Every structure is written in structure tokens, then in C-alpha cells.
Amino acid sequence: MGRWWHRSCLRCAKCNKVLEVTKVCCREGKVYCSVPCYNNLFLTKGYNRVNYQ
Numbered sequence: 878m879g880r881w882w883h884r885s886c887l888r889c890a891k892c893n894k895v896l897e898v899t900k901v902c903c904r905e906g907k908v909y910c911s912v913p914c915y916n917n918l919f920l921t922k923g924y925n926r927v928n929y930q
Contacts, residue, residue, distance in 0.1 A: 889914050 887896045890907040891914040901908050902915035909915040 891918065 882898075885895060887898065887901070887908065888894060889896055889910040891909060894910055896908060896910055900911055902911045903909070904915070904919060909918065
């Protein structure tokens with residue numbers, strides 16, 4: 878990610894949930910929680926994708 882974060886500032890760009898460093902997905906300079914936000918926004922629908930909306 879190339880940036881330093883306070884623990885309370887590392888939040889998902891979609892749901893605003895505080896994230897753990899080990900469970901972060903990045904895309905276009907923004908961080909997302911891997912499930913469900915990143916999966917729902919960027920992965921194609923199919924066999925292993927779960928829709929949590």
C-alpha cells in the first residue's frame with residue numbers, strides 16, 4: 878500500500894469497517910475488507926463467490 882496507517886484509520890472504503898492488516902485487499906489506492914466488500918465489487922460472479930449484500 879506504500880503508506881503508514883493508524884490501526885483505527887485502516888478502514889474499508891465501502892463499509893467503513895476497521896480492518897486488520899492481514900485481511901486487507903487493495904485496489905486503485907483504496908483498501909477493502911476481503912469479504913464481502915472486495916469480493917462483491919471486483920470478483921466475477923461464479924462458483925466460489927458468496928453474495929453478502
